[in-house]
Every structure is written in C-alpha cells, then in structure tokens.
Amino acid sequence: MSKRKNEKLIYKKSDLENELKESSTGFRTEVLRHKNLILFEGNSLNENLFDKEFIDLIVTSPPYNVGIEYKSNDDTLNYEQYLDFSHKWISNCFKWSKTQARFLLNIPLDKNKGGQKSVGADLTLIAQKAGWKYHSTIIWNEGNISRRTAWGSWLSAAAPFVIAPVELIIVLYKDEWKKTHGTKISDISKEEFMEWTNGVWTFNGESKKKIGHPAPFPRELPKRAIKLFSFVKDIVFDPFAGSGTTLIEAQINDRVGIGVELDKHYCNLAINRIIKETGTLEFNCEQYYPKRTANGIF
Numbered sequence: 560m561s562k563r564k565n566e567k568l569i570y571k572k573s574d575l576e577n578e579l580k581e582s583s584t585g586f587r588t589e590v591l592r593h594k595n596l597i598l599f600e601g602n603s604l605n606e607n608l609f610d611k612e613f614i615d616l617i618v619t620s621p622p623y624n625v626g627i628e629y630k631s632n633d634d635t636l637n638y639e640q641y642l643d644f645s646h647k648w649i650s651n652c653f654k655w656s657k658t659q660a661r662f663l664l665n666i667p668l669d670k671n672k673g674g675q676k677s678v679g680a681d682l683t684l685i686a687q688k689a690g691w692k693y694h695s696t697i698i699w700n701e702g703n704i705s706r707r708t709a710w711g712s713w714l715s716a717a718a719p720f721v722i723a724p725v726e727l728i729i730v731l732y733k734d735e736w737k738k739t740h741g742t743k744i745s746d747i748s749k750e751e752f753m754e755w756t757n758g759v760w761t762f763n764g765e766s767k768k769k770i771g772h773p774a775p776f777p778r779e780l781p782k783r784a785i786k787l788f789s790f791v792k793d794i795v796f797d798p799f800a801g802s803g804t805t806l807i808e809a810q811i812n813d814r815v816g817i818g819v820e821l822d823k824h825y826c827n828l829a830i831n832r833i834i835k836e837t838g839t840l841e842f843n844c845e846q847y848y849p850k851r852t853a854n855g856i857f
C-alpha cells in the first residue's frame with residue numbers, strides 16, 4: 560500500500576458539486592448524501608441525468624430481464640427490447656465517464672428461459688458498439704447457486720440442457736487502459752492482487768431474504784472490483800444501485816460512491832443499509848484526514 564502522506568485529494572467540494580449539479584429539468588432526486596456517498600433516485604436510461612464526465616469506475620449489475628419481480632422495473636422485456644435498454648444505459652455511462660474510466664459489468668453468461676440467448680456475448684458487443692473497449696472477462700463461480708431447472712432430455716442426446724452455474728464480470732474501459740490520473744494510491748495487498756488477477760472468482764451469492772432485495776450481489780464483488788481497478792478516492796458509480804452494495808464498499812474502501820436507483824422503496828432500503836454498514840459518525844475524521852474538512856470531497 561502506498562503511503563498516506565503522499566495522498567492528495569483531487570476533488571474539491573465545489574468541483575464535484577459542479578459535476579453533479581442538479582439538471583434544470585429535475586431528472587433525479589438526491590435521496591442520500593452520507594460521508595463520501597451520494598444516492599440519487601432516478602432513471603439511468605435518461606441521458607440528461609448528468610451533464611459531465613465524472614466516473615472513474617463503474618461497478619454494476621443491471622436487471623437481467625429474467626422475470627424478477629422488481630417493484631418499478633419491468634424484467635420481462637422481449638430480447639430485442641432488452642438489448643435496446645442495455646444499449647441506452649451503457650451509452651449513457653460511456654458519456655458520463657472520464658477518459659480512463661473502467662466498467663465492470665456483472666451479467667449472466669446466458670439465458671435459457673423463453674429461448675436460449677447468449678446474453679454475455681451480446682452485451683459485450685453492445686458495450687463495444689457504445690464505445691467501450693474490451694479488456695477481459697472474469698468468471699464468477701457462484702458457489703451456493705444452482706441454476707439447474709431442467710435436464711432437457713434425461714439420459715438422451717435428443718435435447719439435453721447444459722447450464723453453467725457462473726456469471727460474468729466483463730471488464731471494459733473508455734479510452735486508455737493505463738491509469739495515470741487520480742491519487743495513484745492502491746490499497747490492495749499482495750495476496751489479494753495475486754488471487755484476484757486470476758480471472759475465476761469463487762465466492763457465494765448474496766441472500767435476497769437477508770438483504771430484502773430480489774437481486775443483490777455480494778459485497779465481495781464490488782470490493783474486489785474497487786480495490787483491483789481503482790485508486791483510493793476515485794469516483795465509483797453504480798447506475799443500478801439496488802440495496803446499495805457498491806456504495807457501501809466504495810465508502811469502506813475510501814472511494815467516492817455515486818449511485819442511481821429507479822425505485823423509491825429500494826432507495827430507502829439502500830439508505831438504511833448504507834448508514835448501518837458505514838456508521839453515522841465521522842469518527843476521528845480530523846485526525847486521519849487532516850485535509851479533508853478544508854479541501855475535502857464533500
């Protein structure tokens with residue numbers, strides 16, 4: 560880990576507020592500003608949500624369009640509509656990203672409900688059409704999930720079903736892969752770096768019941784993404800914030816977290832969870848971050 564004494568805060572309060580200034584047409588509502596986090600209730604399909612390039616790293620899991628019962632989002636689009644939806648928000652994120660931004664996109668490998676589809680391959684192509692450059696793919700081996708729903712033709716080659724109990728995390732970037740901007744401070748340990756640069760990640764999925772959201776990802780996913788692919792104090796964005804998992808890990812790992820969530824109910828869930836997991840006090844703030852109050856992010 561690089562030394563704290565070299566740390567420089569790169570965003571001034573006024574800069575970030577400018578970058579995220581409320582658009583005149585009121586497309587979004589700030590529902591939480593807590594420590595280094597902001598959560599907006601809003602729609603990531605709306606290209607006017609932000610009018611500046613502010614993102615260093617996107618970590619997100621969009622709706623998978625597999626009939627999950629979200630409160631506000633229709634998860635039963637036909638496949639063409641789903642690809643249009645994907646192109647729209649992925650293009651918006653491109654527009655809001657800085658030149659060295661990275662984009663970690665957690666999506667299914669494929670889909671077999673309502674006809675087999677190569678979701679991973681199709682969204683990778685769509686992201687590239689939106690301008691993102693491809694870097695690599697991480698396979699998330701979700702230990703505790705069984706995706707098996709049917710065998711197809713049991714013990715027969717007539718029409719067997721094959722299903723891989725994994726998800727993908729596609730790694731993309733905007734213009735340049737090498738990061739030369741930001742604090743240049745990395746906080747990853749040798750063991751973490753060695754383990755996480757192996758592109759098969761094995762950890763359990765999150766319990767929907769425990770979190771109270773129909774499709775949360777586990778904290779381990781944004782934690783690894785943030786520590787491996789961003790510098791301390793970078794701006795981490797989740798356009799589908801859900802229960803706030805990415806924002807929690809952004810705060811805990813000393814990044815700035817910005818999230819957008821469509822549904823008021825999930826916004827409230829995220830607010831409660833974020834406050835519970837990150838604490839309410841700026842404890843010893845002055846002692847550990849002497850410059851923060853004067854030149855700080857918020």
Ligand SMILES: C[S@@+](CC[C@H](N)C(=O)[O-])C[C@H]1O[C@@H](n2cnc3c(N)ncnc32)[C@H](O)[C@@H]1O
Pocket residue numbers: 601602603604619620621622623629630631632772774775776777798799800801802803804805819820821822825
């Ligand atoms: C797969 S979940 C994300 C879960 C999140 N990673 C977590 O750990 O809780 C997708 C979320 O996107 C939200 N959503 C769907 N459409 C949206 C849109 N157009 N703009 C913003 N949020 C949207 C849904 O309400 C849902 O909470």
